[in-house]
Amino acid sequence: MQEFLSVLTSLAWPFAITLAWLVGEFGQRWTGLPRISFYGLVGFILAAPQLGVLPLPEGGTTLLLADVGFGLILFELGYRINLRWLRTNPWIGITGLVEAGLTFVGVYLVANAFGAALIDRLMLASLSMATSPATVVRVINEQKSSGQVTERALHLCALNCVLAVFAFNATVGLWIFRTFEDVGDALWNSLVVLGVSAFTGAVFGLVVPGVLRLLGKLAQDATVAFALAVILLVAITYALGLSPVVAALAFGLTARHRRVAFSQAQRNFGALGELLTVVLFVFAASTLDWRRVWAGAALAVALVLVRLIAKTAGVTAFAHLSGISWRKGMLTGVALTPLSVFVILLIEHARHAGVQVVEELRAVAAVTMLLEVFGPIILQRALVWAREAPESHHAA
């Protein structure tokens, strides 16, 4: 019996991933909704606290694997960011700062109204600034969307993730030092983490294209080389306690500005990317416990709403100045709704850094679950309403 159980346990992950993939494919076909919404749903249902098919997440290998999947996506996001745009159209950067700032303040106030502790309020507020790069990149690729809402969602997403990592690390730093006298230290510490992470990524961004050029195989082998480099980079940042998010973003950004081929056919890192995305989303949702989700539901709904309003208002305010219609500005704000995966990985990392306080953030779990399923759908709708996703890819 014991042996049979251990066989079953070892089958759990492959089973869950296969099931999630199948549900994603059929679900997408029947409903037209994004595949990743279904991955999240399957992960959540099969998780230990729910059906109990999957073992309790304990970090380690699965977390590393999820991090690699996430790293690939962030590399791709970084690769699509054009820094020069932020210079030629400064309103994009200002939009990013304002929408993230408004979100921070809005979420902080709502959490306060719900009586959350200071540290919880700060953590919630900083996590909420971010938009999930995994969702944004995957849905945009899946829809083959293109246009101003798409472009701006990508750029603002990269921007608010960096801001969120900074604010989150500062908050974690604060929690570790436990006193406000050390605010300066916490901020400084967070800046250093950000800086060193970005630097590590940038070094990869210079070295990998250089090696590819030496090999003279820019076009054919770029995908494999970049994928291997991302795996290495994630492992290094993991070992050194740096931010894999910022490092992978910086890697993509530098590679792009070195004009290295990463062609359309290699979007999502092909089959490897597909596979790791399923793992990433199933893993992320499997860390959630329905009891915590339920307990935090009221706060979660309030948070999702205030976040949506803050982001939409922040982006819409600068729509005209930054050169698009009010309508597209509003839709860009709506497109920034997805959160999910990013938050979970940050929390998992904080847990590893010894910050137990996040266990009490029930609302985070609930927000995550809500947006794991609804975030991609909302983003997809925003792209369709903006007429940036070709008709044939819509839901019927």
Next chain:
Amino acid sequence: MPLEPFATSAPLTFGVELELQLVSLSDFDLTPASPDLMHLLKRKPFPGNVTPEITESMIEINSSVQTDYRTLLAELLEIRDTLVAAGDVLNIGIAGGGTHPFQHWSEQRISAKPRYQELSALYGYLAKQFTVFGQHVHIGCASGDDALFLLHALSRYIPHFIALSASSPFVQGHDSGFDSARLNSVSAFPLSGRAPFTLSWADFADVYFAKMERTRIIRSMKDFYWDLRPKPEYGTIELRVCDTPLTVERAAALAAYLQALCRHLLERKEAPPLEDDYLVYNYNRFQASRFGLDGVITHPKTYEQLPLREDIIATLDLMEPHAQALGSLDALLHLAATASDGGDASFLRGQHERQGSTEGMVDAAIRRFRGR
């Protein structure tokens, strides 16, 4: 509906249309950005005119009717600067070039305009494969007869324009071996090629056009995709074989060359055009699009083999007095330099070699269009 009468226009006035690529600066692929760009451009007055094209990743700009090369060039430069500034706001690169080197036709989106939707329904994938970018030059003609005379007299010089403007060596990610691969896409259309031979407008309108209309294959002149076609509503002939060059300077120079050639031909000192001139037409056209300036053409009257580059340089020399009279000497100098140094197609191949990727090549084309 019978063909409208040939409108009167001042002879040798000219205008330029350029189809341009809208490129995402994120990944250097084409991006269906024309709705966003048009929205932004509506906010302030636009020099010349800008219109959406068949797929949403293209736009067409056109100059106003001009008499002088310098004012044409000035207008095109102003249009370019306005477009580039708008592109900067939206993270869109704007580029010339007859093809985008690695776009996939299947991913292009047909514009919402009813005419384009109709074309798409009729031509199927050809419509999306028509995501190619050309320069059209209009030349004003005093009468329909003059227009048809010029149209056929110019057939001998068509390879010049193909070779001087050729800027589409890459298709779907690979070097096609052609300097102008774009022309092959145009040839797929059933009503492409050359206009029927007649030098009388009455014959053209009342016999040929009337018959074609009765076949119900065509409804208007717009349905013909000829290399050179009369445009009765403007009182012009329209040259359609050029790839969009990488710079507006070259576009203006090509227009000025055509203007000078027309002035020369209208003196009627050369042997008049004949149906037999077209014996060599398709092969010469092929030589120019395949080998560009290195092509070898056959003279339609003497059947002499002429290296295209030498024929162009000799013709440019011959045009000097006309350019003097029209104030476009600089344009001919520009083209003479192009003929000897190599055109846009060789520039693009060089960039592909140097940058190591088609993305790098698109980036170089964008920078060249900006003029910086």
